[in-house]
Amino acid sequence: MSPSTPRFGVNYTPSQGWFHHWLDFDLDAVRADLDSIAALGLDHIRVFPLWPLFQPNRTLIRPRAVEQLVQLADAAAERGLDVNVDGLQGHLSSFDFLPAWTRTWHRRNLFTDNDVVSGQAEYLRTLAAALADRPNFLGMTIGNEINQFSGPPHPDPDPITPAQAGEWLRRLLDACEQGAPGKLHLHAEYDAAWYQDDHPFTPAHSATLGALTAVHSWVFNGTAQRHGRTGTATEHHAAYLIELSKAWARDPHRPVWLQEVGAPAPLIPAEHAAGFTTATVANALDCADVWGVTWWCSHDVSRSLADFPELEYGLGLLTNDRKVKPAGEAIARTVEEWRGRTYAPAPRTTALTVDIGDGDGTGGGGHGTGPARSTCAPGGAFFEAFARLTEAGVRPTAVLASRAGDRDHLAARGITEVVHPDEVR
Known part of the structure; x- marks a missing residue:
């Protein structure tokens, strides 16, 4: 079940x-x-070791690097901040960070080569074990959007099947659990898992594997281009992904973590970042069972660093010299407004049916290919119908077409009306 008060982090x-x-x-x-993060009133951070620096050889996990990660976690604890650690970096802000023992002359599939996966498992287990006794350690995320390595549009992908993706996720989640039993261990994909036809990482993987479901909401995926910076679909995109994820969850109250969301320029101009931030968080917290909201990101990227996409330089809640920006002020206000409040959104009683072309995709480990997932993407029939219902004030959720007649499932979620996308005009 969701906490009585949602978590706010960066x-x-x-x-x-x-x-x-x-x-x-x-x-x-x-x-x-x-200190500058804690001053905003936030309660947790998500931290990113760089995999090649921590494990430069398959059988060498640098003790000094692990020690520095623990020092960072302890410094966070001193400031009242909990810590989630992403292990496999993997991919960050358009740059790939992969160890040499997986590339060029040692090129091996990141997801299926047994030696590589064994090395990954030992790495994640080691990081988790080093932090297991820290009360402020939330748990591990396997990696940051590592699904982008599994197929297009990556320029040099490591192709896999949905069954192989599921096997890889289970093996690495098990490694995290071995290192730190009982913590919140999870995985996190970018929205190809929800939107891209036949992508090997499926909605069912996201909604059934790990301690909770993570969603990453970025409106530069066609949402803001199609609906504008203040469009209903834009300001509700994070809420949409939260509700979409619930269609595949077996637990009707599975927690959902809005683990990444940001205000990307120029689609969200700097002067409108605060308004977008306030609206996005408010709309996300109108969804039930939200574990928390973790904004991207804490501090701007320095202009002294080259070759980032332009939008990456200005996503911080704080400047490079730790001054609070308008979006940071908006987050701080939201945190203060929620302090002491009870988190109990009204049920979403109207459900829109979603069908991605292979049943519910939850049987057999979520190995359905999702050949029609683009219906959920911006411009897709399901996406646009959901946006129209939201604009009309309906507060919809999502239900799989295969579950639309399951009275027990609907009742457990508080759903009293089921609508097909074609019925939304």
């Missing part, structure tokens, strides 16, 4: 050196960053 992007700070780890600089 994805920690170091103000000095970005994630390259692990090369020149400066605990005092980290502490100053964490």
